[in-house]
Amino acid sequence: MLWLHRYNMLLAATSLLLIAAGGLVTSTGSGLAVPDWPSTYGHFMYSFPLSMMVGGILYEHGHRLIASTVGLMTIVLALWLTWVEPRRWVRRLGWIALLVVITQGVLGGLTVLYFLPAPISISHAGLAQIFFMLVVSLALFTSPGWRNHYGRNQIATEGVIADVALRRLALFTPIAVYIQIVIGASMRHTGAGLAIPDFPLAFGRVIPPIWNPSIAVNFAHRLGAVIVVSLVIALSAHILAHLRTRHELVRPAMLLLVVVVAQFALGAWTVLSEKQVAVNTVHVANGALLWVTSVVLALRVYRDQFDTPNALESSGPIPSATLTPHSSRGAGI
Numbered sequence: 041m042l043w044l045h046r047y048n049m050l051l052a053a054t055s056l057l058l059i060a061a062g063g064l065v066t067s068t069g070s071g072l073a074v075p076d077w078p079s080t081y082g083h084f085m086y087s088f089p090l091s092m093m094v095g096g097i098l099y100e101h102g103h104r105l106i107a108s109t110v111g112l113m114t115i116v117l118a119l120w121l122t123w124v125e126p127r128r129w130v131r132r133l134g135w136i137a138l139l140v141v142i143t144q145g146v147l148g149g150l151t152v153l154y155f156l157p158a159p160i161s162i163s164h165a166g167l168a169q170i171f172f173m174l175v176v177s178l179a180l181f182t183s184p185g186w187r188n189h190y191g192r193n194q195i196a197t198e199g200v201i202a203d204v205a206l207r208r209l210a211l212f213t214p215i216a217v218y219i220q221i222v223i224g225a226s227m228r229h230t231g232a233g234l235a236i237p238d239f240p241l242a243f244g245r246v247i248p249p250i251w252n253p254s255i256a257v258n259f260a261h262r263l264g265a266v267i268v269v270s271l272v273i274a275l276s277a278h279i280l281a282h283l284r285t286r287h288e289l290v291r292p293a294m295l296l297l298v299v300v301v302a303q304f305a306l307g308a309w310t311v312l313s314e315k316q317v318a319v320n321t322v323h324v325a326n327g328a329l330l331w332v333t334s335v336v337l338a339l340r341v342y343r344d345q346f347d348t349p350n351a352l353e354s355s356g357p358i359p360s361a362t363l364t365p366h367s368s369r370g371a372g373i
Contacts (some may be wrong), residue, residue: 041182043119048179051113055172056328057123058110061103062168063324066228067317070096071156077149080104107145114141117178137174144171158229165225169218169331176332180339189343190288200341203282209275210341213296216333220264221327223257232258233320239311263372265304268330272300275337291338298328 065071073096074080080088085108093101114137121134147164154160180186190334200206227233235254240263242248248255276293283289306323313319 041124041345042184044124045179045182045184047113047117047120048175048182051110051117052172052175052179052332054106054110054113055175056325058103058106059168059172059328060321061099061106062165063321064317065099065103066324067315067320068099070094070099071161072152073097073100074104075152077152085205104148107148111141111145113174114138117175125182127181130178133174133178133181137171137178140167140171140174143186144168156229158226162225162227163223165229167221169221169328172328173332173335176336177339180336185288186343190286190340199336200283200286206275206278206283209271209278210338213268213271213275214338215267215330216264217327217331217334220261220268221331222259223264224324224327227257227261228324229256230254234311236262237311237314239308261307265307267360268335269300269304272296272334288340289337292340293331296330296333296337299326299333302326303330 076082078085081092083089085104086102088101098316118134118138121131125131125134144164144167147160147167151157151160151164213305227235232254235252236242238244242255242259243250248259265333276297279286279289279293303323303326306319306326309319310316310323
């Protein structure tokens, strides 16, 4: 099972690379650099000449190659989970991830064939984040720490269950982050990234003096950033103040603080640099990291809700290695 967890981690890292590559394609305006799909200028994807991978073709075709790699890796993951994973809900989640990545590939193709329509492009970006979340969640569910409840005793478990403020903050934060990501994708794919050209003010004022759809979505993204930062600070502060000994919560909470500060700074830099390609691309990738970190923290807070009869249901005997206790230290994700 440890190798399955490590494979999940590798797939998660490759999925983040895919999101960064997709951000690079959008940032460089290379979405139609390869006008056909699923072929590349009439070539089978893997037989396309390397000598022709230049400029926008490099970004778009490279994105397709990474996407196909992620798809193949997800097939392996679903089959591997079916073969060795005793928890039925985890096995099903693996097949859901495969269905999502197939849908994502089709949306990517439709984006090209229909010349980058905003609704499909936004859906493509939003679904990519859902897939990334599923893969990271599977990496968490197959980790030794998750299986061992992070070494928690019954008193500690009851303390988390009774902490209503913690559970609400842990739930609302990833929801707010995902909404913010979708608004950001809408802004990127409708060309509204510089609809408000200054920062932190909007046309020199707190509230924009003029409005149109582009300014509205841009300003909504700025308001969303304030909400997300506030929720992350509240959640992290609560954990650091009341659950300082719970290392499985403290570590992602501190990471979440670092990532959200970096994301806010990158957003400001994106505007001030007039959407410089590297800054814009890192902003997209870091947003994905913020999203999955908030999800991991939420799942750890709600860890004990997964121990139900249905969650423990299996189709056969549980391998002895699965039942072996593990230390919560060095337990990975």
